Amino acid sequence: MGQKDTTVTILGHATKLPQSPDEATLERVPNPHPDVRYVARFAAPEFTCLCPVTGQPDFAHFVIDYMPRDWLVESKSLKLYLASFRNHGAFHEDCTVAIAKRLMALLEPHFLRIGGYWFPRGGMPIDVFWQTGPAPEGVWLPDQGVPPYRGR
Numbered sequence: 001m002g003q004k005d006t007t008v009t010i011l012g013h014a015t016k017l018p019q020s021p022d023e024a025t026l027e028r029v030p031n032p033h034p035d036v037r038y039v040a041r042f043a044a045p046e047f048t049c050l051c052p053v054t055g056q057p058d059f060a061h062f063v064i065d066y067m068p069r070d071w072l073v074e075s076k077s078l079k080l081y082l083a084s085f086r087n088h089g090a091f092h093e094d095c096t097v098a099i100a101k102r103l104m105a106l107l108e109p110h111f112l113r114i115g116g117y118w119f120p121r122g123g124m125p126i127d128v129f130w131q132t133g134p135a136p137e138g139v140w141l142p143d144q145g146v147p148p149y150r151g152r
Contacts, residue, residue: 010077018084021098026081026106027074034070037110037139041065042075044082051121052089060092060118063144066103067111067136073103092118096128104132111136117146125149 008027018024044062051058062082066073081102085095096116104112113131127149135141 008074010080011074015076015080017086018080020088021081021084021102024081024084025077026102027077028071028106029074031068031070031072034068037067037136039065039067039111039139039141040072042073042078044079047082047085047095047116049085049095050087050089052091055089058092058118058121060095060116061146062096062099062117063115063146064099064103065111065113065141065144066107066109067139068107068109071107071109073107092116092121092126093128097130100130111139115144115146117149120149 008029010025010027042062042064044060044064047060047062049058049060050056082099088095090098096114099116100112100114103109103114109132111132113135114129116128118126118128
């Protein structure tokens with residue numbers, strides 16, 4: 001695995017919301033327990049982006065589970081990255097998969113899965129799920145806990 005810069009520039013500093021996901025900086029920090037197989041979970045229940053056709057806001061509840069190798073995602077940078085979609089026009093599938101791919105490239109984890117639980121657009125929720133492969137054996141990976149749409 002190639003070494004990348006691990007300087008944390010966001011945590012502990014005043015920061016502005018990035019204007020787009022492309023401008024957002026995602027940072028990582030060394031995993032203090034790379035010898036232990038465990039899962040870290042991030043939930044973002046107030047994700048927002050824009051419909052690329054109408055410009056209307058779309059809302060989702062994201063759950064991101066990953067099993068770190070050498071790196072952890074720095075949480076403030078992740079929050080700002082996810083918030084940078086607020087003015088970004090993209091379809092649900094694009095947002096969900098783009099977030100997963102960006103985290104995979106940054107972290108190179110053993111395993112990653114993302115659930116994008118989208119609120120209805122045109123009366124229909126469009127949920128998007130992606131993972132790197134089968135869930136790893138011997139690691140507790142709970143259900144993501146977001147029920148099927150019933151007025152979430």
